[in-house]
Amino acid sequence: MKLFVVTLVALAGLVPQLALAEAGYRVVPTMVTDWKTVYGQIEAKDQIPARARLGGTLVELSVSEGDMVTAGQELGRVVDAKIAFQLDALNAQIAALESQMANAERELTRGEELKTRGVITSQALDSLRTEAEVVARQLEAQKASKQVTEQQASEGAVLAPIAGKVLDVPVTKGSVLLSGETVATVGGGGFYLRLSVPERFADALQEGARISIDTAGQSAEGTLAKIYPQIESGRVEADVEVAGLNSEFVGARVLVKLPLAMREAVLIPAAMVRTRSGLDFVTVSGPGGTVERAVVPGPVEVIEGKPMVEILSGLTGGEEVVAYVD
Template sequence: MARRFHFLGLAAVAALALSGCGRSEPTASVAARAPTAGRLTVQTQMIADLKPAPGTLTTRDMAEARARIGGVLVSLTIREGDMVRRGQMIAQVRDDRLNLETGAYAAQVKAAAAEAERARADLARTQDLYEHGVYARARLEQAQAQAKTADAALAAARAQRGASAELAGQGAVAAPAAGRVLSADVPVGSVVMPGQTIARITAGPVVVRVELPEANAAALKLGAPVTLSGEAFAAATQGTISQIYPAVSGGQVIADVTAANLPQDKVGQRVQVRVRIGERKAIIIPRRYISTRFGVDYVRLVAADGTVSEAPVQTAEGPTADTAEILSGVRAGDVLTPAAVAR
């Protein structure tokens, strides 16, 4: 029994010795070294300081077709999106009271005409009797005055009838300008008031209207380049400032931007605008020096001894599509190697 325990002890010692002889020593990690070719020394440069601002697709002018008289809207011949020409009749407002007034004035015209005819007949008889020495001159002058009064009353009645008919005719609503109908939301049969808007119509070319804080007003220049983007554009579009309005409203300066091929059928849509307000220093590098993993951007820094390490950076859009601006993570003088170089 004792010999058995002695044998097991020797076997255990031998196993421990063998396991110790088979364990390998840990190796030290060797840092990758970047090749000399393709290295970039980070430097600052002056770029345009672009300020983002809200913009809206609109037209240079906006026309409103208004009702000139009150009454009931009996017809509306346009819809949103229709194109109209200047002077085109687009709606009709009717006031039955005006028709009744016109009829009453027409009756007064008939009465005044009958009275004027009687006065002219009396004047003719009086004139004949005066010439035969029957009536005195005073009677003739009285008849002449009555005839003139009757003629004036007839003219006044006709003028009142014409004014009433003209007022009733003002129920026709015409398009004040040629353009596209933006809104025509008053339903037929509605009671409208004088001056109420029946339809809104675009007038003039399509522009992008921009609002900027008044502190940036001095930086705005006519003809300055502007970058436009948004759902209304397939890609970023370049435009120019065509008009700067002199008035400041609510601390905002308003300017119009013109560009080629602006959408004609999306008036009112919001547009992202970047306006140049000056220059600033920035770090701009090609995008091939940036890699992205899990939504985080990295650059590869080259140390003085040639070793490479990765550093996270915060980026923004650069002046061109193949460049990026580094907001944080590197500084001027750092050396970068392209992200495509294997470690």
């Protein structure tokens, strides 16, 4: 009877070992990527100010921050009261010249009739013809001046330079503006992430590298599209292209993981690490059976859809790690 009990106990001790052996994982040093987490800022590719082309008072303002606009859309209107007076003066001058022109044409017609009857000389007729031409040229010049003034008045409309989102409106209705002042800033042409990376990592950056991004708690991938050659304040600027980047808040900062270097690391499935009494253990299979070994785990990374944990100390490679079965 005692022999039977001992046999059962021995078999019971073998069951976990058999289960462990079936779920073994050979530890092999693997090349992994070192990542540097930095903040990227959402920026518009094009940020163009819509400027006042005419100095005057802003009498209309039809947009505010966040509005979507189309290229050429009227955003506001600037009015210069002096232009109306200039147009009135030009209209009066044109009317006077038109009267002079009509009178000069009548005098020229009368002179031609008198010339046919031999009453006036050819010199007098040429003088009348010259006078009519001078008045006609003066009338054309005033009409051209009126067109210039009307064009200035039409330039009071502030137009959107590109299609996109209004990012900033630094003025209010009723503001007095000079020619060239910004009424609104429009961002368009797509959006990207602008990175500012410490210069010690500049040599590790490569255009075309895949970038991991965390936007609003959701992971995404982008491409390192451009690295700027000029270093300012000890930092290198780079642009990351991201498909479907959320542009609701331009200037928002998001976490970006940059690949900096490759190194050798020991990785095992995260499920094979057990924590007991504040210590981490893995079960290693050897010629004499299975033993528990204390390890120091590192960060967990998802590789090919499986969570893998880096073992910083306790494993060197070549071990057979098995899963623990209760």
